Amino acid sequence: MELPLVGKKFTWYKSDGSAKSILDRFLVSLEWLQRWPTSKQYVLQREVFDHCAIVAKSWAKDWGPRPFKTIDAWLLEPGFKDLVKGKWNNYEVQGNRMSRLKDKLKLLKTDIKEWNKSVFGNIEECKREIMMEIENLDVKDAECDLLEGEN
Amino acid sequence: MIIINLNIKGLGGGVKAKYLKHIIYKEGVEFLCLQETKVTGFFDFKCVALWGDNKIGWVLNEGENGAGGLLSMWNKEAFEYRSHVKGRGFIAVSGTHVKMNCLCVIVNVYATCSISDKVVMWDALSTIKSANHNEVWCCCGDFNAIRFMEERKGVRGFSS
Numbered sequence: 001m002e003l004p005l006v007g008k009k010f011t012w013y014k015s016d017g018s019a020k021s022i023l024d025r026f027l028v029s030l031e032w033l034q035r036w037p038t039s040k041q042y043v044l045q046r047e048v049f050d051h052c053a054i055v056a057k058s059w060a061k062d063w064g065p066r067p068f069k070t071i072d073a074w075l076l077e078p079g080f081k082d083l084v085k086g087k088w089n090n091y092e093v094q095g096n097r098m099s100r101l102k103d104k105l106k107l108l109k110t111d112i113k114e115w116n117k118s119v120f121g122n123i124e125e126c127k128r129e130i131m132m133e134i135e136n137l138d139v140k141d142a143e144c145d146l147l148e149g150e151n
Numbered sequence: 152m153i154i155i156n157l158n159i160k161g162l163g164g165g166v167k168a169k170y171l172k173h174i175i176y177k178e179g180v181e182f183l184c185l186q187e188t189k190v191t192g193f194f195d196f197k198c199v200a201l202w203g204d205n206k207i208g209w210v211l212n213e214g215e216n217g218a219g220g221l222l223s224m225w226n227k228e229a230f231e232y233r234s235h236v237k238g239r240g241f242i243a244v245s246g247t248h249v250k251m252n253c254l255c256v257i258v259n260v261y262a263t264c265s266i267s268d269k270v271v272m273w274d275a276l277s278t279i280k281s282a283n284h285n286e287v288w289c290c291c292g293d294f295n296a297i298r299f300m301e302e303r304k305g306v307r308g309f310s311s
Binding site: 051056 | 167171
């Protein structure tokens with residue numbers, strides 16, 4: 001049996017890029033799958049070779065730490081920049097530059113979360129309310145014409 | 152069981168060894184299968200340098216005239232070696248996966264493009280397999296074959 005392929009679609013690339021194929025693979029016996037039921041073959045990034053390295057392993061990929069994200073709408077909110085500036089300069093962290101940056105981002109994340117809650121509230125909730133309102137208006141519109149103000 | 156497979160096309164340069172060492176460390180590789188190693192008289196220290204650790208075992212199949220060399224290598228703490236069989240274009244290593252306490256055979260394959268050679272090789276492997284019922288099998292390598300047209304792009308014509 002062939003293990004499911006994850007990652008890339010091909011394992012071999014001709015050096016000029018004109019051709020590619022699956023030449024390398026993992027085949028296992030049925031008993032192997034009983035031992036390691038979640039086995040998959042992960043095709044790794046091609047580096048200095050024309051063949052890709054393939055790793056066969058039996059657990060889900062670790063996606064690593066969560067990235068730091070922002071929402072565009074935050075940047076439009078007047079208080080946001082000042083909040084970040086103020087908080088950032090007042091964090092007390094230790095270690096080398098890299099770890100200081102990491103720790104500061106971590107602290108900032110919690111502060112922004114709180115700020116987001118107080119300023120924007122639960123946006124999913126807001127969205128649901130607005131959708132409900134639109135839905136109600138649509139129903140009303142279907143039954144009879146809307147008043148001038150409701151249009 | 153974490154196995155890595157790569158047709159390396161010559162183990163020579165430091166760049167390839169460095170890449171492998173990185174992957175072995177990053178993925179926590181327990182067993183390594185390389186094809187087209189193009190080395191003869193492989194020395195212990197070279198293997199140790201490749202893995203970055205001396206708790207390893209290995210079997211080399213030098214191939215013919217430097218072509219189609221194979222190297223199977225493992226971490227002794229993860230895999231307890233029992234025996235091996237070498238043939239034209241393959242190495243089959245039998246041993247126990249320590250964590251799972253599981254008898255397994257790991258076959259490292261390099262198939263040539265010749266169909267008759269392939270037939271000989273697969274015949275030899277299936278003979279070995281039918282003689283060993285207690286083990287679970289994993290067979291990996293460069294098979295030099297595609298199973299469906301979708302597995303190939305950019306090559307005209309169809310072979311095997």
